[in-house]
Amino acid sequence: MQRHIDQELAELRSQILRMGALVESQIEGSIKALVDRDVDLASRIIERDTLVNTMDVDIDENCMRLLALQAPAARDLRFVTTAMKISTELERMSDIAENISERVIELNEEPQLKPYIDIPRMANWTMTMVHECLDAFVRSDAALARKVCADDDFVDNLTHQLFRELLSFMIENPATITRAIRLTFIGKSLERIADHATNIAELVIYMVEGKIIRHTIPPVLSDNES
Amino acid sequence: MWLDMFLKSDIDKSINPNVVRRRILRSRLRDRLFALGGLVVMAAACLVLLALLLQLAYDGMGRVSWQFVISYPSRFASQAGILSAWIGTILVMFLTALTAIPLGMGAAVYLEEYAPKNWMTDLIEINIANLAGVPSIVYGLMALGLLVYEFHLGQSFLTAGLTLAMLILPMVIIATREALRAVPPQIREAAYAVGATKWQTVRDHVVPYSMGGILTGMILALSRAVGETAPLITVGALSFIAFLPHSPLTLEFPFLSFQWLFDPFTVMPIQMFNWISRPQDEFHINAAAAGVILLLMTLAMNALAITVRARFRKRIHW
Amino acid sequence: MTIHVDVMPAIKAESKALSFYYGGTVQALKSISLALPDRRATALIGPSGCGKTTYLRCLNRMHDLYPGNRYAGAVFLYPDGLNIVDQTIDPIEIRMRIGMVFQKPNPFPTTIYDNVAYGLRIRGSIPRSELDGIVEQSLKDAALWPEVKDRLRELAFNLSGGQQQRLCIARALATGPEMLLFDEPTSALDPTATARIEELVTDLKQRVTIVIVTHNMQQAARVSDYTAFMYEGELVECDRTEKIFTNPSNKLTEEYVTGRFG
Numbered sequence: 139m140q141r142h143i144d145q146e147l148a149e150l151r152s153q154i155l156r157m158g159a160l161v162e163s164q165i166e167g168s169i170k171a172l173v174d175r176d177v178d179l180a181s182r183i184i185e186r187d188t189l190v191n192t193m194d195v196d197i198d199e200n201c202m203r204l205l206a207l208q209a210p211a212a213r214d215l216r217f218v219t220t221a222m223k224i225s226t227e228l229e230r231m232s233d234i235a236e237n238i239s240e241r242v243i244e245l246n247e248e249p250q251l252k253p254y255i256d257i258p259r260m261a262n263w264t265m266t267m268v269h270e271c272l273d274a275f276v277r278s279d280a281a282l283a284r285k286v287c288a289d290d291d292f293v294d295n296l297t298h299q300l301f302r303e304l305l306s307f308m309i310e311n312p313a314t315i316t317r318a319i320r321l322t323f324i325g326k327s328l329e330r331i332a333d334h335a336t337n338i339a340e341l342v343i344y345m346v347e348g349k350i351i352r353h354t355i356p357p358v359l360s361d362n363e364s
Numbered sequence: 365m366w367l368d369m370f371l372k373s374d375i376d377k378s379i380n381p382n383v384v385r386r387r388i389l390r391s392r393l394r395d396r397l398f399a400l401g402g403l404v405v406m407a408a409a410c411l412v413l414l415a416l417l418l419q420l421a422y423d424g425m426g427r428v429s430w431q432f433v434i435s436y437p438s439r440f441a442s443q444a445g446i447l448s449a450w451i452g453t454i455l456v457m458f459l460t461a462l463t464a465i466p467l468g469m470g471a472a473v474y475l476e477e478y479a480p481k482n483w484m485t486d487l488i489e490i491n492i493a494n495l496a497g498v499p500s501i502v503y504g505l506m507a508l509g510l511l512v513y514e515f516h517l518g519q520s521f522l523t524a525g526l527t528l529a530m531l532i533l534p535m536v537i538i539a540t541r542e543a544l545r546a547v548p549p550q551i552r553e554a555a556y557a558v559g560a561t562k563w564q565t566v567r568d569h570v571v572p573y574s575m576g577g578i579l580t581g582m583i584l585a586l587s588r589a590v591g592e593t594a595p596l597i598t599v600g601a602l603s604f605i606a607f608l609p610h611s612p613l614t615l616e617f618p619f620l621s622f623q624w625l626f627d628p629f630t631v632m633p634i635q636m637f638n639w640i641s642r643p644q645d646e647f648h649i650n651a652a653a654a655g656v657i658l659l660l661m662t663l664a665m666n667a668l669a670i671t672v673r674a675r676f677r678k679r680i681h682w
Numbered sequence: 683m684t685i686h687v688d689v690m691p692a693i694k695a696e697s698k699a700l701s702f703y704y705g706g707t708v709q710a711l712k713s714i715s716l717a718l719p720d721r722r723a724t725a726l727i728g729p730s731g732c733g734k735t736t737y738l739r740c741l742n743r744m745h746d747l748y749p750g751n752r753y754a755g756a757v758f759l760y761p762d763g764l765n766i767v768d769q770t771i772d773p774i775e776i777r778m779r780i781g782m783v784f785q786k787p788n789p790f791p792t793t794i795y796d797n798v799a800y801g802l803r804i805r806g807s808i809p810r811s812e813l814d815g816i817v818e819q820s821l822k823d824a825a826l827w828p829e830v831k832d833r834l835r836e837l838a839f840n841l842s843g844g845q846q847q848r849l850c851i852a853r854a855l856a857t858g859p860e861m862l863l864f865d866e867p868t869s870a871l872d873p874t875a876t877a878r879i880e881e882l883v884t885d886l887k888q889r890v891t892i893v894i895v896t897h898n899m900q901q902a903a904r905v906s907d908y909t910a911f912m913y914e915g916e917l918v919e920c921d922r923t924e925k926i927f928t929n930p931s932n933k934l935t936e937e938y939v940t941g942r943f944g
Contacts, residue, residue, distance in 0.1 A: 141941060143941070210940065211928070211939045211940055212927060212928060212930055212936045212940050213936060215928060216928065216929070348929030480749065550788040551790065551791075552747075553744065553747070554784065554850070556777065557742065557744070557784075558777070558781070558801040558857065559778040559804065559805070559857065560804050561774055564804050568800070568804070573791055
C-alpha cells in the first residue's frame with residue numbers, strides 16, 4: 139500500500155543524495171585546487187560550504203517533522219534516524235574540504251614543495267569510499283557498506299606513508315617545515331574524511347540489518363554473516 | 365468533450381439555486397400536509413374518547429355519591445350500590461396479581477436467561493404470543509371445566525383470581541421478557557467478568573435494572589384484567605351479591621382466614637352488565653355511575669404505572 | 683560498555699496450541715502458543731478480525747456465555763498449572779482470578795461504592811469496615827479516589843467517560859486478580875482520559891500481569907513490555923516491544939507496524 143510517508147521518505151533520500159553529490163564535489167574541488175594551485179577554486183569551495191550547511195539543517199528539520207508527525211516504526215524509523223546522522227557526517231566532510239581549501243590558499247604563498255603523488259592517490263581512494271558509502275545507502279547494500287569499512291585501512295596506511303615522507307623532508311631542510319606541515323594536515327584531513335565515510339557505512343548497515351555495529355572492532359565485522 | 369458538457373449541465377441543474385429552492389418548498393409542503401393529517405387523526409381519536417367519557421359522565425355523574433359506593437345492590441335502583449362489586453374487584457385483582465406476577469416473572473426470567481436456544485424454546489415463545497391473543501371467553505370456558513368442575517374450587521374468588529391470572533400471564537411474560545432484553549449485554553458481561561454466577565447476575569443486576577419495565581407491564585396487564593367480564597361470567601360470577609365475603613383477618617390465632625377464597629364473588633364490570641341488561645332507566649344510570657368509578661380506577665392504575673416507570677427510568681439510562 | 687542481559691521473566695499464563703471455534707465450526711484461532719510473562723504488560727496487536735479479542739476472551743472463558751463455542755488446546759495458568767479452557771473447570775473460578783476491563787465503560791447503574799464492592803459481596807460476607815477499606819484502596823489504585831471520595835453514594839453514571847472506565851478498573855482490581863485483561867480500554871475515550879489510563883496501566887503492570895488488546899500501535903509501544911502480532915487467527919510474532927517496533931523479525935509484522943497494510 140503506497141502511502142504519503144513513502145513519498146516523504148523518497149524525498150528525504152533524494153535530499154541526502156543531493157547533499158552527498160555536493161560534498162563529493164567539494165572534496166574533489168579542494169584537491170584539484172591543491173594540484174592545480176588554483177586559489178580561485180579554493181575560494182569558491184570555501185564559499186560553497188554554507189550551502190552544505192543549509193542542506194544539513196533542511197534535512198534535520200525534515201527528519202524531525204517526519205518523526206513528530208508520522209511516528210515511523212521499524213525500517214522507516216531506522217531510515218529516518220540514519221538519514222539525520224548521515225547528514226551530520228556529510229556536513230563535517232564538507233567542513234574538512236573547506237579546511238583543505240584554506241590550507242591550499244596558504245600553500246600557494248610559497249612554491250610547490252614536491253610533486254603531489256600520494257595525496258592525489260589518497261584523495262581518489264577517499265572519494266571512492268565516499269561515493270560507495272552513499273551508493274550503499276541508496277541501494278540499502280550492506281555488503282558494499284562493509285567493503286567501505288574495510289577500505290579504511292588502506293587510507294590509514296597511505297597517511298602514515300605520507301607522514302614519513304614529509305618528515306624526512308622536514309628533517310633535511312627546515313625551510314620546508316611550513317609547507318610540509320600543511321601538506322601533512324591535508325593528508326590527515328583526507329584520512330578523517332575516509333573515517334566519516336566509514337561512519338556512514340556503519341550507519342547503513344544498522345539501517346539495513348537493525349544491528350548496531352558502531353564502535354565494534356573490525357574482526358567482529360568479518361565474522362558476522364547474517 | 366461534448367460528454368463533458370453534457371455531464372456538467374446536469375450538475376449545473378442540481379446546484380442551480382432555483383431548482384434547489386423549489387425542491388425544498390415541495391418537501392416542506394409534504395411535511396406540513398403530513399403533520400396536518402396526523403393532527404386530524406389524533407383529534408378524531410381524542411374526540412371519540414372525549415365523547416365516550418362525556419356521555420358516561422353525563423349519564424352517571426349525578427348518581428355517584430358516597431351512598432352509592434357503600435351500598436349493596438338492590439332491586440330498587442335508587443338504593444342500589446357497588447360495595448360488593450368494588451370490594452370484589454379489589455380482592456380478585458389481589459389474587460390475580462399474587463398468582464400471575466411470580467409465575468409470569470419466573471417464566472420470563474427462565475425463558476430469557478436460562479432456557480437453551482433451541483426449537484423447543486422457540487415453540488414455547490410462539491405459543492405464549494398466541495395465548496396472549498386468545499379470546500378471553502375461551503379462558504373462561506377452560507377455567508370452568510378445569511377449576512370449577514375438575515378441581516371443585518366452586519364459583520369463588522379463588523377461581524376468579526386464577527382465571528384472570530391465566531388470562532394475563534402471557535402479557536406479563538412478554539412484558540417482562542422485553543424489559544429483561546432491554547438490559548444491555550455489556551452489563552451482564554461486566555457482572556460475569558467479576559465472577560458472578562448466572563443466578564447472581566440475574567438477581568443483582570438484570571432483574572433490578574429492568575424493574576421499571578417489568579412493573580409497567582404488570583400494571584398494564586392488571587388494568588386489562590380489571591375490565592374483563594366474559595371469563596368471569598363463564599365461571600359463575602353472581603350479579604346479585606348483597607353480602608361481603610368472609611373477612612380474611614380474624615381476631616383469633618392464626619389471624620388469617622382462607623374462608624373468603626371459596627365465597628361467591630362479583631366484580632364491577634359484571635355488576636354494570638347486570639344493571640344495563642335491566643329495562644329500567646334508573647339501572648342504566650347506575651351502570652353509568654359504576655362505569656365512571658371503574659374508569660377512575662383504571663386511570664389511577666395507569667397513572668401508577670407511569671409514575672413507577674418514570675421513577676425507575678430516572679436512575680437507569682443506557 | 684553496557685551489556686544488555688535479556689532475562690526472560692517468569693511466565694504467568696501460557697497458551698499451548700490454543701484453537702477456538704465460534705459455534706463449534708468457524709475457526710477463529712489457529713493453534714496459538716503464546717507465553718504471557720508475569721507482572722509485565724503484553725500487548726496484542728493486529729488488523730481487525732485477526733482474533734486478538736477472541737484470544738483475550740478465551741483467557742477468562744467469556745466465550746462460555748454464548749452457546750456453541752468450542753475450545754481446543756490448553757491455556758495454563760501458573761503457578762498451579764490450571765488449564766483455563768478445561769471444560770471441567772468452573773469458569774467462575776477462573777473469573778475470580780482473572781479480571782477484565784471492556785472497550786466501552788460499563789459500570790453498573792448503581793452507586794460508585796456498590797460498583798466496586800459488588801465483586802467482593804458475591805464472594806461472601808465481608809464486614810463493612812473491611813469492605814470500606816478495600817473499596818478505598820481499589821479506587822486509589824485506579825487513580826480515581828481523589829475525584830470520588832466525597833461522592834461514593836452517587837450514581838456511577840454521573841461520572842465522565844474516562845472516570846467510568848477507571849471505575850471499571852477499580853471494580854476489577856477490588857477482587858485482587860492475578861491477571862487483568864484489557865479489551866481496547868481507551869478506544870472510546872478522549873486523549874486526556876486515554877493518557878491517564880495508559881499511565882495507570884504502566885503503574886499497575888508492576889503488580890498485576892496485564893494483557894492489553896489495542897488498535898493503536900503507539901499505545902502498544904508506550905505501555906507494553908512484550909507485543910504479540912496476530913494475523914488471521916494466527917500468532918505471527920511475539921517479542922519485546924522495542925524489538926517489534928525497531929526491528930521485527932517477520933516481514934508481515936514489519937509491514938503492519940509501518941502501516942503498509944491493514
